[in-house]
Amino acid sequence: MTYSAIAEILVIGNEILIGDIQDTNTSWLCGLINSRGGHVARGTMLRDNVDEIAAEVGRALERGADVIFTSGGLGPTADDLTLAAVARGLGLPLELHPEALRMVKEQYDNFHARGIMAQGGLNPGREKMTWLPKGGVPLFNPGGTAPGVLVRKGRTCVISLPGVPSELKGIIEVSLQDFMQQTFGDGGSLGTALRVLCNDESILEPVLGRVVPRHPGVYIKSLASTVGMTPELDITLTVTGGRAEERTALLKAAVEELSRGLTEDGIGFRERA
């Protein structure tokens, strides 16, 4: 298959790696990118360590990601150092960005006027959030105060988003609609599932071993669950990227051949609702 673009996701924050906070941003971004026809190559969770984050941004650049998303570390406190790390990883200085400064002040004034926050205006922590990697563009955050940041390096685009899920989603949905459309396309994924009357992947393996290699453009996956919980199991089929008619044809052919294979091996199934 031809993917519209390849992404990597870096999730940043000690709170993730001590198990205090369950990251859900990666899975949400993966679903969104896949549904548009893009490909997430890997996700990495990192500590609040500027050297480690900068090094990983550099490696993702070397691996040829079209887009590197970062989640977390954009706030006003000293342990929020994602922008410094992205700048270092891309070999760029940090610069105070006047438009970001205006955006941050306006949002604090707005939250203050609505009675949500005790103070409007600026202070050093708020100003810290407006120092962007040189050439970066601030992305309006409709549900929070830290702007996202988009910065390009060669053919790669680094997009830094807050870790609070509602803010990450808000920036994507409000401030990155055009970017997501242009980069990943829309509606580039098609999927279905067969529910088989079998809870044992070792019985399915001969069928999958015959069918899967004949459909390299379709991701076919049996989803194991806890043994004994149910006598059934889902086999998901997903086509990502390419043109719509191509996706439909590829999926149809794979479903037909998988259905035939299951029947040949005496395994009952139905299309999952």
Next chain:
Amino acid sequence: MTYSAIAEILVIGNEILIGDIQDTNTSWLCGLINSRGGHVARGTMLRDNVDEIAAEVGRALERGADVIFTSGGLGPTADDLTLAAVARGLGLPLELHPEALRMVKEQYDNFHARGIMAQGGLNPGREKMTWLPKGGVPLFNPGGTAPGVLVRKGRTCVISLPGVPSELKGIIEVSLQDFMQQTFGDGGSLGTALRVLCNDESILEPVLGRVVPRHPGVYIKSLASTVGMTPELDITLTVTGGRAEERTALLKAAVEELSRGLTEDGIGFRERA
């Protein structure tokens, strides 16, 4: 602080990176390791690609992890290739392990006898799960059929676990109790939280900026949430590793100084229940 051991976690499976399955194993492992006094340095989510997995195992080895946990890719189907990748990453051949073979057969016979699975005994998919990196030890899986695998390389230990959460937890709890105790200790983490009457980290930053650098052994973190959802915010304080009396003393000193700092800046707070 002195951590008992440093771990990395590799989560493997396309289903994670297309957003079909939300990974929860990383967070669960992180919480467990942190609570025992260990340190998770990073988590990486990878596709079902033997080269990429093998390369990342090699890099984690170079980074000096004491323990590398892998999650997923141990099953009977062809896309489950974690053991082949771990073997390659460690420079070891795969070998059929007679004890693993006995373990797998016994477990399928057991599930068959209990009416949970249609067939007992062995088949090629089941036998596949018993080819371990040379020198590896199979770990009994109480809730499933794929054994976990423990293999050492120099001072690093690679532990491969199934991706189904109940199976991953079952192996840790039943088959790795002694290992976890010896490697990470027990009860090596102590934490508390202050709930502040402030929803704005930029107001807290001056206090944190004074207090945090004076307590390098305590992880102090303000946890932001969606703006406007609540007028309060938690600051968590966590001490990991070291002796119990040391943890208690470090945490007490940090809580006292943070409380004093909040009071000085006119920010109300209470200890979180």
